[in-house]
Amino acid sequence: MNGEYGKGLRHGVPIALGYLSVSFAFGMKAVGDGLTVLQAVLISMTNLTSAGQIAALPLMVGGAGLAEMALTQLTINLRYALMSLSLSRKLDGSMGTAQRMIFSFANTDEIFAVASSQPGKVGKYYLYGLMTGPWFGWSLGTLLGAAAGTLLPDFVRTALGIAIYGMFLAIILPPARKEKSVRAVVAIAAALSVCFHYVPGLSQVSSGFAIILCAVAAASLGAALFPIREEEP
Amino acid sequence: MSWIVFWPYLAVTAGVTYLIRMLPMTAFRREIRSRFIRSFLAYIPYAVLGAMTFPDVFYSTGDLRTAVCGVAVAVALAWRGRSLLTVALAACCAVALAQGALLLI
Numbered sequence: 001m002n003g004e005y006g007k008g009l010r011h012g013v014p015i016a017l018g019y020l021s022v023s024f025a026f027g028m029k030a031v032g033d034g035l036t037v038l039q040a041v042l043i044s045m046t047n048l049t050s051a052g053q054i055a056a057l058p059l060m061v062g063g064a065g066l067a068e069m070a071l072t073q074l075t076i077n078l079r080y081a082l083m084s085l086s087l088s089r090k091l092d093g094s095m096g097t098a099q100r101m102i103f104s105f106a107n108t109d110e111i112f113a114v115a116s117s118q119p120g121k122v123g124k125y126y127l128y129g130l131m132t133g134p135w136f137g138w139s140l141g142t143l144l145g146a147a148a149g150t151l152l153p154d155f156v157r158t159a160l161g162i163a164i165y166g167m168f169l170a171i172i173l174p175p176a177r178k179e180k181s182v183r184a185v186v187a188i189a190a191a192l193s194v195c196f197h198y199v200p201g202l203s204q205v206s207s208g209f210a211i212i213l214c215a216v217a218a219a220s221l222g223a224a225l226f227p228i229r230e231e232e233p
Numbered sequence: 234m235s236w237i238v239f240w241p242y243l244a245v246t247a248g249v250t251y252l253i254r255m256l257p258m259t260a261f262r263r264e265i266r267s268r269f270i271r272s273f274l275a276y277i278p279y280a281v282l283g284a285m286t287f288p289d290v291f292y293s294t295g296d297l298r299t300a301v302c303g304v305a306v307a308v309a310l311a312w313r314g315r316s317l318l319t320v321a322l323a324a325c326c327a328v329a330l331a332q333g334a335l336l337l338i
Binding site: 077079162 | 238239241247251258261265271272277286290296299300303304308311312315316319321322324325326328329332
């Protein structure tokens with residue numbers, strides 16, 4: 001056992017807790033839509049993505065073609081390509097091709113956010129530790145939701161819904177406080193995202209695609225206005 | 234759902250999602266020289282999280298009033314640099330308390 005693995009494991013705990021509640025909802029919905037408990041859990045174990053899985057359910061139940069399924073997943077999950085590209089810069093020498101093939105499976109929004117907020121480079125033990133808890137949390141939450149969705153008190157499930165966002169805020173606010181550039185990027189991205197929710201026409205854009213557009217626009221503006229010096233912002 | 238129908242869907246969803254994550258991390262290993270692209274990639278996490286958090290966080294509890302309480306607590310603690318778990322759990326507790334308070338009113 002390695003200190004870096006333990007550190008990663010600890011950093012994964014809040015993600016795992018957040019995932020428990022989100023995947024719980026997914027498990028309930030999947031079984032409600034006609035999948036078996038085992039099928040719901042298999043989807044979570046192999047996909048590890050909230051928006052993509054939830055979008056996949058009606059397509060599966062409705063008997064959609066495989067090409068449509070692939071295209072939907074591609075659109076909703078394309079943001080991961082940006083995240084993998086971004087995180088690729090932060091990996092240290094211990095991350096060879098095999099290690100990258102293992103870790104990239106778990107490059108979710110939250111794991112990516114925590115990994116990229118670490119100072120300096122990150123290595124394989126830290127990342128393996130970081131991906132362990134969230135993967136178990138996501139799979140276990142799906143199992144619990146699918147098998148026993150109605151047992152948890154309502155107010156607990158409602159309160160858990162904000163956990164993931166609390167975590168996001170804990171990641172973006174400290175650097176936003178320090179750096180004007182990060183503050184600007186977050187503000188632009190949030191403002192665009194609000195437009196995509198409420199402006200007629202824009203609100204028809206799928207949530208996965210809207211995230212891509214907002215993030216690319218905000219990061220491009222940030223890069224044009226505040227080009228970074230040699231190291232991180 | 235019958236397994237004959239299920240397996241191809243599982244393979245497509247898992248396969249597409251994995252390739253999207255895996256290819257950019259394994260295929261692009263060179264140091265990037267362009268200052269613009271390096272800046273862009275450095276800002277992407279903050280841009281993605283900013284777009285995913287707002288306005289969605291205000292819908293995360295199904296009641297704008299409890300969500301605002303959760304956000305206020307999360308922002309206050311995150312601004313002071315508290316840990317991820319502290320901020321996340323405090324936000325959940327704030328929402329639970331707000332729900333309780335609304336029931337009493």
